[in-house]
Amino acid sequence: MATLRPLTVEDVLRVNGSRRFAAALAAASPFDSLANTLxxxxRIWLNEVDVTGWLEAFAAHPPIGTTSSSVSKWSKEEQSAALSTATDSTAQELSEWNAKYREKFGFVFMICASGRTAPEVLAELKRRYANRPIVELEAAAEEELKITELRLAKLFSAETAAPPTSGENHISQPDKAACSSNRTRPPITTHVLxxxxxxxxxxxxVHLEMWKDASSPPSFDNKEFKGWTTLGTSITNNDGRSGQLMDIVDNVAPGFYRISFNTSKYAPSGFFPYVSIIFEIKRSQTTEHFHVPLLHSPFSFTTYRGS
Incomplete structure (x- = not known):
C-alpha cells in the first residue's frame, strides 16, 4: 500500500487555496491511500471550512478561459479542452458571462472544467447564473471540491511509485476523476440555515425516513402516514450540517423519502413545531446526489434541491 509523505500547508495550497483547509488536511496527513486522502x-471541506474559506479558495482560480502566463500548470491542464474548442466568439462570450457572473455573485465562476468543451462550460455558466446566491455558493463549493479531488489525485500519483489499487479508490488515471467520482458521502444529505x-x-x-408501503405510496389524501421507516437521525453541527443519515451506497433505492427537522427546540417561540420535507427519487435518478437543505426562520421556511 502506497503512502503519501506528510503534507505541508504549501503542498495543499497548490490543491486548494483555502488556508483553513490546507492547515487541516496537512495536520491530518500522512495518508495510506488516495481513498483516505479524498x-x-x-470531510474537512464540507464540515470544517466556512464560507470565508470557500471564497478564499475560489479566489485562487483564474476565470474560465483565461490564457494569461500567470495561470498555474494545473489550471491550464484542467481548462485545456475548453481552450482548444473555444472560437473567438465563444471566448468573447465566456469573458462577458464571467464578468456578469462575478458582478452578481461576487466570486469567480467555479467549474470542474477538465474534459469539458467551451460550449459546454458556457452553457453551464448561463444555467447557473439564474441561481439564487445561496444555491450558487453551494454549487461553486461542490465544483471546488471536485477540482480539489482531481489535484489530490495528481499529487498522490506524483508522490507514489505505484498507482492506487482498484480497492483503494476509483481513480487510476487522475484526469478521469475530474468531474465524476464514486460516492464519498451518503446519497441524501441536508443542512439548515x-x-x-x-x-x-x-x-x-434531523430524521431521514423512507416510505416502505409499496402497496400505497404517500399522497395528499393519506389519512395516516404509517408507512415511514427511519433510516437515520442526526444533530446539525456548528455549520448547520447533519451527520450521516444513511449508508454510503452507489445506488440509492428509488421511492419516497422524508426529512424532518425538530425546529421546536431550536426556535420554541416560532410558528412551526417541526418541518417535514417529502420528496421522490425516481428509478432514473438512483445514481444522483440529493442535497435537501432547510432555510428556516421563526415564521417561514423554504427548501430546494441542492448539490
Whole structure:
C-alpha cells in the first residue's frame, strides 16, 4: 500500500487555496491511500471550512478561459479542452458571462472544467447564473471540491511509485476523476440555515425516513402516514450540517423519502413545531446526489434541491 509523505500547508495550497483547509488536511496527513486522502479532504471541506474559506479558495482560480502566463500548470491542464474548442466568439462570450457572473455573485465562476468543451462550460455558466446566491455558493463549493479531488489525485500519483489499487479508490488515471467520482458521502444529505440570523442553525435534530408501503405510496389524501421507516437521525453541527443519515451506497433505492427537522427546540417561540420535507427519487435518478437543505426562520421556511 502506497503512502503519501506528510503534507505541508504549501503542498495543499497548490490543491486548494483555502488556508483553513490546507492547515487541516496537512495536520491530518500522512495518508495510506488516495481513498483516505479524498475522504478526509471532503470531510474537512464540507464540515470544517466556512464560507470565508470557500471564497478564499475560489479566489485562487483564474476565470474560465483565461490564457494569461500567470495561470498555474494545473489550471491550464484542467481548462485545456475548453481552450482548444473555444472560437473567438465563444471566448468573447465566456469573458462577458464571467464578468456578469462575478458582478452578481461576487466570486469567480467555479467549474470542474477538465474534459469539458467551451460550449459546454458556457452553457453551464448561463444555467447557473439564474441561481439564487445561496444555491450558487453551494454549487461553486461542490465544483471546488471536485477540482480539489482531481489535484489530490495528481499529487498522490506524483508522490507514489505505484498507482492506487482498484480497492483503494476509483481513480487510476487522475484526469478521469475530474468531474465524476464514486460516492464519498451518503446519497441524501441536508443542512439548515437560520435565515433570520443569517447563520447556520446548530443543534437541530434531523430524521431521514423512507416510505416502505409499496402497496400505497404517500399522497395528499393519506389519512395516516404509517408507512415511514427511519433510516437515520442526526444533530446539525456548528455549520448547520447533519451527520450521516444513511449508508454510503452507489445506488440509492428509488421511492419516497422524508426529512424532518425538530425546529421546536431550536426556535420554541416560532410558528412551526417541526418541518417535514417529502420528496421522490425516481428509478432514473438512483445514481444522483440529493442535497435537501432547510432555510428556516421563526415564521417561514423554504427548501430546494441542492448539490
Amino acid at each position: 475522504l478526509t479532504a471532503r 437560520d435565515t433570520a440570523l443569517g447563520s447556520p442553525a446548530a443543534g437541530i435534530e
